[in-house]
Amino acid sequence: MVPFEQVxxxxxxxxGGKNASLGEMIRELAAEGVQVPGGFGASASAYRQLIAAxxxxxxxxxxxxxxxxxxxxxxx
Numbered sequence: 001m002v003p004f005e006q007v008x009x010x011x012x013x014x015x016g017g018k019n020a021s022l023g024e025m026i027r028e029l030a031a032e033g034v035q036v037p038g039g040f041g042a043s044a045s046a047y048r049q050l051i052a053a054x055x056x057x058x059x060x061x062x063x064x065x066x067x068x069x070x071x072x073x074x075x076x
Contacts, residue, residue, distance in 0.1 A: 001040045001041070001042055001043075001046060002015055002019075002040060002041055002042075002043050002046075003038070003039075003040050004019065004022045004023040004026050004036075004038055004039050004040060004041065005023065005026050005027065005038070006023065007019060007020055007023035007024075007041065008020060008023050008024040008027055008028075009021070009024050011023070011043075013044070014043045014044050014045060015041040015042070015043050015044070016041065016044075018041075019041030022036060022037075022039065022041075023041075026038065
């Protein structure tokens with residue numbers, strides 16, 4: 001988990017666009033009086049560690065794929 005204050009657009013690939021954007025706004029606009037709610041984001045590396053530590057393997061990804069419409073699913 002990464003507090004928004006510690007991420008910005010440079011972390012886009014690891015925390016996703018929304019988390020990176022919130023962190024960027026907090027870091028860059030707080031001094032100008034713009035109020036952005038604090039919080040945290042889960043990084044991709046934290047997600048991978050959670051999956052590995054709990055021996056979940058590829059299961060969660062398969063479950064997510066099964067919920068998508070057929071035209072949106074990854075082809076294997």
